[in-house]
Amino acid sequence: MSDIDDIDLPDIPRAPVDPSGDAFGPNTILTDAELDQAYPNRPRNKNPTLPFADLYLSLFEPLLANKKKKIGVGIRGTKALKPHEIRRNIIDRFISRWRNEVGNDIYPTLRLILCEKDRDRSVYHLKEKTIGRLLVKVMKINKDSDDGYALINWKQPGTSRSAGDFALRCYEIIRKRPMRTTPGNLTISRVNSMLDRLSLASKEEEQLPIMTEFYNNMNASELMWLIRIIMRQMKVGATERTFFDAWHPDAAVLFNISSSLKRVCWELWDLEFRMDSDGKSVTLMSCFQPQLAQFQKRSLDDAVRAMHLTSEDPIFWIEEKLDGERMQMHYENGNFMFWSRKSKDYTRLYGSCFDDGSLTRHLRGAFHNGVRSIIVDGEMITWDPRLDCIVAFGTLKTAALEGIRNPYGDGPRPLFRIFDILHLNGECLINYSLRDRRTALERSVKTVDRRMEVHEYEEAREAADIERALRKVIAEASEGLVIKNPRSVYRLNDRNDDWMKVKPEYMTEFGESLDLVVLGGYWGAGARGGILSSYLCGLRVDGNHLKPGENPMKFRSFCKAGGGFTANDYSKIAHMTDSQWVPWDPKKPPTEYIEIVAGGRGVDQPDVWIRPDKSIVLEVKAASIIPTDEFRVGKSLRFPRFRRIREDKDWQSALSISELIALKEEVEKEKEDEEKRIEVENRKRRPGKRIKREYAILGASDKPADFVSAGTEGGPQLFEGRSFYVMSDAAMPKRMGKAEIEQLIKSHGGKIYQTENATSNINVIGDRNNVKISALVKKGTHDVIRPTWIFDCIRQHELDLQRGQNGCYIIPIETRHILYAASSIERRATTTVDQFGDSYARDLTMEELYKLLQDMPGTFDRTFAADFVKGLGERDRQGLDELPGWMFKTSVFYVDTEGQGEVNENLKPSAFLALFAGARIARDLQDTEITHIVASNNQRRLRELREVIKWRPRIPRIVTKDWLKSSLELRTVLDETQFLPVPSDDW
Template identity: 90%
Template structure:
């Protein structure tokens, strides 16, 4: 492609314009007449909407009970239902009832169920404390009474167990003095109308009458769920995808390209209607749900393998992960629109044309003359021209507002870094490869320095190149990296291995751990409700930092620490500081002892504070020290984590500002020397290696391809003597085109035919019901096997070769492998697994084993396996780091079961426990990636282990098995030194 006009794009018609762009805006309450004019074809309900009470009685509470496993197991036919099937049945029954009793317009109720996805109603301007103050006035109780105080200070512990759960705290107080004890009569339509009014009310005088009406017409349970809707914190045990799939097969796809609940409800009210494939494309001025980066793998090698790169084309891209806000820009003939990842409209902030906004007024000439319309995907960050660098994300909105007031000032400004293009001149590009999209991007967009720039990338082929780039971003205190497959297409609202995050983890500690004084505390919420769950820590002001005649007991804020504590740690800290905590008064801060931040901005003020001489010292470890304007010291810790309570130290012997500066300089010097030493060692090792080169015969067939792990080369040809007819692409467990599937099968000795009847026993392979497979089903002459069978055969083949076994047989077909089969085959495949679904012929993957244990009845100890697997499905992906066990994802654990030359039976289950906890299990002590070794207290064996690992650049920690169990129970990674072998 030579220029913009040469970009060869298919003739794809534009998708329909988003009907939510009706011109009314999100701050307008529409009448029925307005809706009729804007949406003449919308579905109409035949009857009034259901009572709001029915929503929580027949949907919310049954779903929540199923989530907590407090309802009986239903029966579908003769088989007991699993929790996810019960969840779907509850939703299906409610939707069916709505269609039968109300009509086909489900929008009124879906905007309450999925309130966080409703962008047609503006925010309520209500936080927990504001709602608490409103309820105090509505119920006419004294704000200084126990209940009045508990509502406003909902995180503070009290006699109840609801601390940290605001809606539950409201329920407990409201039910003591309710206006109603039975469900109210407000309908879902009436509740929506009142919520619309509440969203437009910005002052207490406007909000109070609406909250009073809610209180007078609802019981305590209804009000609890109403508050969850207002706070947009439902968590009923079902995801948006579950509700979308229950409503219509195309609902999720339409939401992905429009971010509009209104479109999903009104365009897909008829189950018989199916969207045209071309209609599932992004379109101009319609907010789409962007592709997201997958969470990082256990190792950099695993990340590279997951992208399924081929030996012929092993290239991948490395991009810096930016510390900003994900943003999409739509442009057409001089008009702009901006949306965030959460579909929030930021057009007024960044600009709607070349004459307004903090950004677009500077973008004249940013597009090639051939560009008429374009959609860009990127990150909005803050650039400070005076510092000549990117500054923290928290300054973005302030910089944008200042850019509107002073468009040509020299202060911080928004900078849009673009890394993808989704639409160009009326054509959707999501089905083009990233490499082709990048070509279109570079020829369409021109750099406007420090306003709009195309984000750069590095071309890489090996995991070691990621490590080099990662060390660079760590030194620059950057967010991390994103690695991308340049051959991948853009997948809306999806996380997959084509884009993966790589973030700095606890690869090394920052020098010695730091001893910090606790200055303040923050009340927790959720599972940590009712206790001080995190602490504000500080450094002692000394030397040149202490004013003449100043208080020697003065401290400056340095970091917040909330990770690594066990219940015993919290209890011990509470005991040691009992009766010493003082409520924080913003009007009278303890400036004599504590400086929070210069200028009154930065870190959140603590809920309580403590005098340094009455406080305790915590030992804290971290990845690095970074500059920040959030804390008064001007620096803070990256990824701080609690390690110990230092009972042997007090405020006078804790770390000071001068000592931190000296320690940081020393660590940086040692780090540079260590990196130099390691590089010298690597050069020596490379020089001493002799690489054995294999000779290839021109025209000879290839050896089996490196597909899954392929640590063993050569060996028997798995599919020799078998014939295959591949009918469709592979969709699961990994995406692979038909041609790639055929090449893979041939590389393992199989023969490929383009007709089912070439050989009598041809294996027909397909993963979706296309025309050819539908014809095969009607004929009934062939079974259709999913590509997953091919992948399982290859995986088992390689595992067998690694164990020294022959590995020359193909697996029997299981039920999970069958897309279509005759009755005789179905009976045969039923005998390939046991009653729990465990295969007799192959090794299960970790995911399969976890699911098997989850569904298996019994009373054995499944420490956190069920909760972990279930949480992966139901929680927002951003919360994965908080799930039990997920914190072990970066660990490589070797379980040493030797004890005086014999097997130690007590340690054998530990490997299974560590595996479920997210760790990779090393089977060889010589694995250089090992981070932890689980061993017994046998002194002779401990000496052998220490001797074996003492020369490694990174020495693994030797710990007892109690470290794994205790960490899982505490739901955080505990300090290893508590669990060293005696």
């Protein structure tokens, strides 16, 4: 019996191997007969597919319009639909129409809708400039004309709104000279067939006839959406999960285990059919969506608590986070397949058998006896045997290609570090615990001399163990840590607290940031379209690096900075460098001032350049310095991030090459000294004795607040233990700068960071879609909460303190607090308010209550308050006098809305406010008990009101709605003379 057969695993039913994987590979075009033979159970459509025009008219454009809507508007007396409900309705209607008019095979259209998930058609050999050149030839326009130039140089700003949006730029130009002004008659099936041909075409003479056919048969709008499909940049406001859920309840599950749209469409076309537990298992040679690590918690103690350790089993695991590419390897009887996290097939690069590839040719004997098939999950990294260490991630593809050309050389090579096993000899292991999976992994895989290894881990029991490991990876400039719960199962395509990454973000090698001179600029795309969104930065050539007779104003390229800029930063840089930018001419590069790479032929040349003495200095911070051949210095910054503009510096005082070398040597010496210190401390550490060390992550503010906290004296503060990243100023309900918001948070105990990845569960705060927030939204990794949530938390806290409640209660997030939702927070937010938007957890302000009542559909029974009080017992009524909202119990209000048009709507909520404050609402002006009239500033109407009431024994006070609102807000009846209507001729 083999070692594998001896593995003691829990009794979980074996999952059969699914034969319906995509065995043909991408770009294999099959005939209908071949499809019937390969997939006999696939559904057949009863009618031809819909026209392509219906796809954009019925689906894409309605979804895009809904994406731009703030909120749905309902018919009077009905509840308005929310954007996510409208989105689902649009998709449901389209799918229902497809089933009724076409049939149950939705694969032809879904591969266009979710084009970025379609693995059956590989990427096209087309980028924006290539498509632009093709369209210039298709439309027979001069490439040097305004439109020809705009197509090829699509990022450059102009008079239109399409800068940075290539598809929109194409639409604007095609619309001037279309072959069709009405939608074409190309069907979805025909478009797929043409796209198949286009994906196989690698030369311009093959691509041009296909693009010409598209141009002749589509109008400008159709071509715009076609280009978005080719670029795989749809962004219609609906994720693949939304489409999957609308198609079938198990669609997302099947996609997670197979990464195949074809399987989702052809196996789950019947809504009555449901997958059993065996069918929800990973299968050999079928790419799955791997489990992902959760983002770091607020503190290490929080991370440990989140794993719900028990006294019987308090162990968790710590692994080093590797700087490579996530990879899954499938093996069966000598055959291999490799896929990346994004389902990209890398089998040709790493090898399909023991006789090819840069990796698998070295894996003979890598598996124990008895291993017939296996699926493992790990990280592909680069190992340099000459340096005996892991090298930068950017060298991985180069090392793999060199490994194919020179299999037994001594240069850098791919190294596969395995940390999990999902399948063994026909048995799916995802429902086993990590500890059991690890046992199976160690008995299945052998270490192969820096080619394939089982990733090591260490056991831990408390947060101090993570801290010690984190200090070690910081000293070694490693990526960080991953902590794992050994009792957890493997969850496909999910982030949860069983796997958490701890990354010391921006653990810079330097105590100070680097001051770099801007040498060039790159036009932005998408939300940054029309502006220079990133900048080429360089170091001054000095000392021995400057040749005799060379220009002392000579700079070498060092890095490209594009992160950390706000809209204000871009505006300020544009103002400071106005009229100084020069278009980059590849034939005549400005070598007198700038060296891009050796020979001056950089693959990523800037769009424009600027003389160093006319330029500005940026302060840039980064994770580390890495070797590179992309920039002339030979080194560059990893994850460079803009900090601020150094207006006090110029090109002569910015960082030079010699200063960088000296700084790096100083840092390396400090690192060596720190390693020695840690080693001495570890020797001194006694067993069982824990030394408490201060732990901090760079980016957090470590300065004590200079202002008074609103927390209870000596007690906990409101935001204590919470982390915040403020990305913009506040616009509502009052304007407040970013720095002011940060001070406000710190004064209430919160910690401020300057990166969204500084800690897990960080609260990202922003109030407008500036460039930085737009970039974060594109990532889809974090919710962005408006500063109003901060203000509401503080306001409610202060109200609680006034009432003698000294707790630090953080109010739940409401829909109004959300600028952008990347998680399920939007769904949870809807449960924090009632159907009218009234919060369950906090007191509304007068403005909010006024708005709520204004938007409330229908009217209320004006006798409600009186009847309600009559229904209370005597004991219940005794406490009403203490309620601020009962201050008008002796008042009778008349809200004047006669003949005032829009003013009617503005005054309507005043009646509701008075009603809820205990007043009686008079039905008409003839009621002699009226004490107050709420009116507008209409001069004519004020004269009429005074004529009606001037002979009454008790003349009512005429006030504005502000008197009512202010009285309720201050919880006292204010002097009416301060709120008299001011006559005006505006009405």
